[in-house]
Amino acid sequence: MLDLFGWVSVGLAGATGLFVAVLVARRIWLMRDERSRAESEERLRPFALALLDGEPAPALSTRDAEVFASIVARYSAHIRGEAEREIGRFFEESGAVESSLAALRDRRAWRRAEAAYALGDMASTQAIPPLLRALSDSSRDVRGAAARSLGRLGADAAVEPLVRALAHEEVPRSVAGQALLELGDATLPALRVLATDEDAGLRETAVELLGILGSPADEPILVQRLRDSSAEVRARATRALGRLAAAKSADAVRTALEDRIPFVRAAAARAIGEIGDRGSAGALLELAEDGSHDAAQAAARALARVDARILQEADRRRSGPHVAEFADRVAAGL
Amino acid sequence: MSEHEPLVLVADDDEDIQSLVAFRLERAGYRVVTASDGELALSLALEQSPDLAVLDVMMPRLDGYEVTRRLRQHEATKSMPVILLTARAQEADVERGFEAGADDYIRKPFSPQELRARVQAILGRR
Numbered sequence: 500m501l502d503l504f505g506w507v508s509v510g511l512a513g514a515t516g517l518f519v520a521v522l523v524a525r526r527i528w529l530m531r532d533e534r535s536r537a538e539s540e541e542r543l544r545p546f547a548l549a550l551l552d553g554e555p556a557p558a559l560s561t562r563d564a565e566v567f568a569s570i571v572a573r574y575s576a577h578i579r580g581e582a583e584r585e586i587g588r589f590f591e592e593s594g595a596v597e598s599s600l601a602a603l604r605d606r607r608a609w610r611r612a613e614a615a616y617a618l619g620d621m622a623s624t625q626a627i628p629p630l631l632r633a634l635s636d637s638s639r640d641v642r643g644a645a646a647r648s649l650g651r652l653g654a655d656a657a658v659e660p661l662v663r664a665l666a667h668e669e670v671p672r673s674v675a676g677q678a679l680l681e682l683g684d685a686t687l688p689a690l691r692v693l694a695t696d697e698d699a700g701l702r703e704t705a706v707e708l709l710g711i712l713g714s715p716a717d718e719p720i721l722v723q724r725l726r727d728s729s730a731e732v733r734a735r736a737t738r739a740l741g742r743l744a745a746a747k748s749a750d751a752v753r754t755a756l757e758d759r760i761p762f763v764r765a766a767a768a769r770a771i772g773e774i775g776d777r778g779s780a781g782a783l784l785e786l787a788e789d790g791s792h793d794a795a796q797a798a799a800r801a802l803a804r805v806d807a808r809i810l811q812e813a814d815r816r817r818s819g820p821h822v823a824e825f826a827d828r829v830a831a832g833l
Numbered sequence: 834m835s836e837h838e839p840l841v842l843v844a845d846d847d848e849d850i851q852s853l854v855a856f857r858l859e860r861a862g863y864r865v866v867t868a869s870d871g872e873l874a875l876s877l878a879l880e881q882s883p884d885l886a887v888l889d890v891m892m893p894r895l896d897g898y899e900v901t902r903r904l905r906q907h908e909a910t911k912s913m914p915v916i917l918l919t920a921r922a923q924e925a926d927v928e929r930g931f932e933a934g935a936d937d938y939i940r941k942p943f944s945p946q947e948l949r950a951r952v953q954a955i956l957g958r959r
Binding site for chain 1: 852941
């Protein structure tokens with residue numbers, strides 16, 4: 500006869516066996532589901548591609564309709580033009596846009612976030628105004644999903660709110676940055692205006708983005724920001740000019756080597772290095788003796804890029820350790 | 834499809850983009866051969882001498898620039914037109930593509946109609 504301990508052991512062994520069986524069954528079910536989905540995708544892909552070409556969507560079972568919609572949504576990330584409008588029409592006519600817009604008003608934040616995310620793949624311009632409002636949602640997840648979707652939808656009207664959201668850290672920096680990158684050249688008119696906004700945070704962000712998305716045509720705006728009252732804006736303006744390799748603005752960047760704030764001087768030295776302005780070699784050599792470690796090191800590093808000969812010929816004792824360090828690096832071919 | 838229709842090589846590691854480009858070009862009457870990495874694209878190009886190649890810039894094994902550069906080194910493919918598909922359209926990237934020997938570039942996301950028109954324009958010139 501089994502005692503109490505024996506019965507407990509048998510019970511535990513049974514429960515463990517049952518648990519393992521459930522796990523195995525679930526794994527098998529998931530694998531079959533995955534395989535079946537892959538087969539459905541293969542079968543439905545030509546119909547999705549035909550839809551982008553203006554053909555009507557086929558009549559499908561509920562399960563196939565779901566797979567079909569996910570394929571079409573994926574294509575929305577890669578295309579523009581008439582094919583994108585076909586995707587928008589498909590999701591509007593299928594009712595998916597309307598139900599996602601309704602979910603965007605749900606009291607549960609996770610549902611609003613899910614809806615905001617899904618709308619970005621539906622290529623429907625109807626979603627733009629509600630998504631712009633969702634940028635002010637109380638949930639950070641919803642704001643982030645809305646920012647991502649506005650970038651996907653190429654919503655020009657979203658540029659200013661996105662820059663504000665980025666500057667005030669209302670959405671994750673990477674999400675807002677990616678959305679603005681997706682908007683590309685459409686961001687430039689708003690960025691040029693925001694670069695002179697009274698809010699220093701907005702100016703900082705706008706100036707930084709002009710360095711990434713802008714062109715040589717933006718050099719005058721950035722040069723003007725080298726005299727901004729905010730040191731952070733001045734530093735970002737020098738970085739932006741460096742990124743644009745703005746050779747015509749080298750003289751203006753050189754003046755920033757004498758900025759009273761050390762991190763602006765350091766940023767200016769790095770920018771001169773990127774521009775490759777040999778005319779700044781003397782000023783860089785002088786800055787390499789600066790009391791600020793970062794500024795002095797940035798100057799010596801930049802000098803190694805723009806005029807290594809001056810660096811190697813400099814009086815090591817007088818010019819300090821940074822010049823000596825980079826002169827050695829140049830000599831060693833590093 | 835007739836053997837006389839122009840043959841286009843489409844190389845992209847993203848299956849969605851590859852199928853999208855191939856579908857659109859097949860509908861326009863071209864024969865299409867596909868590759869999902871740069872090495873395969875190069876070997877298919879050398880083997881089949883297509884009339885034009887549409888190459889993604891960022892591909893595994895060999896990127897689009899390198900495939901273009903190598904195509905220019907072979908007699909059979911040195912004058913084959915190449916269109917680069919690029920996610921980046923910074924001036925330096927475009928310049929790099931042209932330096933490698935590309936004839937045109939298209940920025941992603943792209944309009945399939947525009948892609949077809951560019952292919953037709955290049956092949957029509959030949």
